[in-house]
Amino acid sequence: MSLKLPVRELRRRPNRFVVATAVLSFLATLLLFLGGLLDGLYLGSTGALRAQQGDAIVFSSDARESFLRSRIDPELRATIEGADGVTEVGGLGLSLLGAEVPGEDEPADVAVAGYEIAPSGVPDVSTLAPGEGTADRRLEDQGVEVGDTILVGPAQSPITIVGWVDDTSYLQQGTVWVTLDTWRAVQNANRPDSAVGDGVVQVLVVRGGGDLTSVIDAATGAATKSLTIDDAVLALPGVAQQNSTFNAIIYSTLTVVLAVVALFFSLLTLERLGLYGVLKAIGASSGRLFAGVVLQAVVVSVIAFVVGSVLALLAALSLPAEVPLQLTPGRFVFTFVALVVASVLGSAISLRKVLRVDPASAIGTAS
Amino acid sequence: MFLAWHEIRRAKLRFGLLAGAVGLLVFLILFQQALLNGLITQFIGALKNQSADVLVYNDQARQNLEGSVILPDQLAAIGEVEGVAVASPLGEATFTVQADGADTDAVLFGYVLGGPGEPTTLSSGRLPEGPAEAVASAKDKDDGFGIGDTVTVIGPGGALDVKVVGIADELNFSVAPTLFVDFDTFADAKRIRGGVGPEVPVQPSVVAIAVADGVDPQTVVDRVNAEVDGVEALTRDQAVAQTPGVSSVRTSFGVILGLFYLVVPLVTGLFFLIVTFQKASALTLLRAIGASARSLVVSLLVQVVAVMAIGSLIAFGLYAFAIQGFSSLGVEVEVLPAVITSGAVLALALLTSLVAVRRVLRIDPINATTGAGVNV
Numbered sequence: 001m002s003l004k005l006p007v008r009e010l011r012r013r014p015n016r017f018v019v020a021t022a023v024l025s026f027l028a029t030l031l032l033f034l035g036g037l038l039d040g041l042y043l044g045s046t047g048a049l050r051a052q053q054g055d056a057i058v059f060s061s062d063a064r065e066s067f068l069r070s071r072i073d074p075e076l077r078a079t080i081e082g083a084d085g086v087t088e089v090g091g092l093g094l095s096l097l098g099a100e101v102p103g104e105d106e107p108a109d110v111a112v113a114g115y116e117i118a119p120s121g122v123p124d125v126s127t128l129a130p131g132e133g134t135a136d137r138r139l140e141d142q143g144v145e146v147g148d149t150i151l152v153g154p155a156q157s158p159i160t161i162v163g164w165v166d167d168t169s170y171l172q173q174g175t176v177w178v179t180l181d182t183w184r185a186v187q188n189a190n191r192p193d194s195a196v197g198d199g200v201v202q203v204l205v206v207r208g209g210g211d212l213t214s215v216i217d218a219a220t221g222a223a224t225k226s227l228t229i230d231d232a233v234l235a236l237p238g239v240a241q242q243n244s245t246f247n248a249i250i251y252s253t254l255t256v257v258l259a260v261v262a263l264f265f266s267l268l269t270l271e272r273l274g275l276y277g278v279l280k281a282i283g284a285s286s287g288r289l290f291a292g293v294v295l296q297a298v299v300v301s302v303i304a305f306v307v308g309s310v311l312a313l314l315a316a317l318s319l320p321a322e323v324p325l326q327l328t329p330g331r332f333v334f335t336f337v338a339l340v341v342a343s344v345l346g347s348a349i350s351l352r353k354v355l356r357v358d359p360a361s362a363i364g365t366a367s
Numbered sequence: 368m369f370l371a372w373h374e375i376r377r378a379k380l381r382f383g384l385l386a387g388a389v390g391l392l393v394f395l396i397l398f399q400q401a402l403l404n405g406l407i408t409q410f411i412g413a414l415k416n417q418s419a420d421v422l423v424y425n426d427q428a429r430q431n432l433e434g435s436v437i438l439p440d441q442l443a444a445i446g447e448v449e450g451v452a453v454a455s456p457l458g459e460a461t462f463t464v465q466a467d468g469a470d471t472d473a474v475l476f477g478y479v480l481g482g483p484g485e486p487t488t489l490s491s492g493r494l495p496e497g498p499a500e501a502v503a504s505a506k507d508k509d510d511g512f513g514i515g516d517t518v519t520v521i522g523p524g525g526a527l528d529v530k531v532v533g534i535a536d537e538l539n540f541s542v543a544p545t546l547f548v549d550f551d552t553f554a555d556a557k558r559i560r561g562g563v564g565p566e567v568p569v570q571p572s573v574v575a576i577a578v579a580d581g582v583d584p585q586t587v588v589d590r591v592n593a594e595v596d597g598v599e600a601l602t603r604d605q606a607v608a609q610t611p612g613v614s615s616v617r618t619s620f621g622v623i624l625g626l627f628y629l630v631v632p633l634v635t636g637l638f639f640l641i642v643t644f645q646k647a648s649a650l651t652l653l654r655a656i657g658a659s660a661r662s663l664v665v666s667l668l669v670q671v672v673a674v675m676a677i678g679s680l681i682a683f684g685l686y687a688f689a690i691q692g693f694s695s696l697g698v699e700v701e702v703l704p705a706v707i708t709s710g711a712v713l714a715l716a717l718l719t720s721l722v723a724v725r726r727v728l729r730i731d732p733i734n735a736t737t738g739a740g741v742n743v
Contacts, residue, residue: 019636026629069462069560098434107427243404263638266381267642270645322615
């Protein structure tokens with residue numbers, strides 16, 4: 001017996017598989033939606049940090065890894081620049097503010113970021129004049145266009161947008177990359193009680209080699225707290241908690257997929273025991289019969305993945321923009337592989353029953 | 368009834384798998400509902416449980432307390448609006464503090480003592496009566512924020528001690544320990560955080576309004592928005608609902624929970640439909656020897672209820688266990704929501720099982736005598 005039989009059954013009796021496919025489709029939608037939400041929250045919050053072209057980010061030690069509370073003055077910066085292994089140091093400052101956009105009724109959420117070492121995709125800071133900024137493309141959805149002068153914060157500090165950059169948003173706000181002097185002007189005008197002096201930045205982006213974070217913190221006498229870029233990303237408010245919570249829900253849902261497939265195919269196998277007896281009696285091996293069950297499980301999960309993906313894409317289109325859903329190719333690949341693996345594992349529950357079918361039972365009992 | 372139990376006992380794996388799948392799905396529903404409620408309470412408890420009828424934001428802040436600054440002339444103009452009894456500054460910011468010997472984050476709310484913006488859920492102690500006194504969020508009382516504890520705000524500008532004199536329920540903001548202090552103490556803390564001197568003025572985040580007797584808060588909201596430039600007034604409930612993140616969290620979890628509520632009955636309905644197909648011969652025979660359709664339907668429904676009950680018990684056990692890991696969110700095991708959720712999924716499961724019931728009712732006992740096979 002070849003594997004044509006299970007395929008033929010799928011083609012000729014599709015109704016038998018419809019409900020299981022429907023259930024798995026909803027579960028696939030759920031997995032994609034959960035994953036898309038996790039990706040949207042993660043990517044939308046961390047872009048400005050992930051884009052940094054450095055090996056470490058240095059906070060002041062009393063800031064508890066908060067950009068808003070961290071301050072590095074020129075003296076501390078000089079100490080860090082002199083630390084072993086440090087090859088390049090650049091200041092970074094971020095201010096979260098609202099901005100008036102020409103022609104728009106609703107203000108936009110912006111993160112004004114002053115920088116020295118250009119993050120990935122952001123032009124060299126020397127190309128920017130005072131009051132100019134490169135905007136994250138996320139702001140395009142809020143009506144910002146190249147050439148616009150947006151008025152930032154209650155002090156309405158003007159910034160003219162001169163170009164776009166992708167995937168650099170910060171805490172769900174579109175980043176506008178400006179010179180450090182422009183950032184200080186914006187910060188001091190709009191947050192006078194958190195003003196920064198000349199040469200002061202919130203954090204430093206450091207390039208170098210060796211055990212950079214330990215060396216820097218030792219050099220400053222623990223006046224700083226240095227993190228790798230990856231650790232700084234996870235230190236952003238809520239990011240680590242979001243990842244662990246959503247992943248727990250996603251893996252629990254995958255366990256449900258496994259249980260549903262196991263349930264469905266064990267019931268189907270029970271129904272076919274007589275038929276399997278006949279097939280074994282005419283020479284089909286247990287392995288081949290089981291391969292048929294697995295094949296059907298894989299086909300059902302692939303169809304469910306396609307239907308689930310379409311449903312997830314439709315849901316993404318119909319949801320309000322405030323829902324940070326971001327369906328990435330990587331998430332589709334993960335969900336596809338996870339569904340197929342869970343289906344194969346689930347269908348393996350039927351293996352024992354297939355192995356125990358006695359060909360002799362075919363005589364007079366198969367129907 | 369006998370048949371129902373007997374079949375469950377004889378097919379433990381089948382029913383066990385179904386009960387396990389249902390248990391996991393119901394657990395995920397319970398867990399996410401608890402997480403949603405806990406997150407929202409921890410995000411906006413302080414806004415919800417303060418006394419101002421109306422809060423006025425800078426209109427560029429997009430209802431974000433952390434991003435809002437009210438300028439002095441705006442504060443003065445708001446105080447002149449008809450229907451406003453008291454308009455006073457309310458500040459909010461996150462600080463690094465030392466509590467119980469450890470550095471941690473804490474949110475400080477600064478309000479004018481005796482004015483709008485004071486906590487409304489005081490559970491022990493008293494409200495602040497002067498500088499450097501605070502009411503703290505009850506959830507954090509064992510972490511150095513209990514009555515009599517001293518919390519020290521630290522920053523580039525030095526340190527400021529604040530003594531906890533009261534505890535209030537559901538007072539957290541942004542999932543951090545939260546302290547309500549008088550506005551001048553808040554301003555001092557902000558100067559310490561910014562490393563600036565006392566000459567630097569600290570602006571409030573929002574204006575807290577107590578409306579005059581008999582005046583509808585919405586009326587005051589409309590008047591403030593019409594008469595004062597550059598601000599956005601919201602009632603307390605609107606401010607809570609429109610806090611950035613809250614509505615998106617609600618919508619996101621709403622979609623996820625909706626899908627889960629859809630999947631549970633589908634899984635149950637599918638299972639019992641297939642089982643009914645498989646038992647077609649036996650059911651036909653039972654009908655032929657005199658079993659009523661009613662008794663077969665009752666047997667099916669008993670199995671649905673049994674599976675859902677076992678699944679719900681599994682779910683509650685997992686839920687109670689998982690919640691322990693999220694105690695930092697102030698999430699507690701609550702029986703009533705679990706019972707309501709279990710009841711809802713049971714009702715939905717019974718509904719989808721009607722397809723299987725219909726199949727049972729369509730069994731024709733005569734088929735058992737014809738040898739033509741059975742057709743359900």
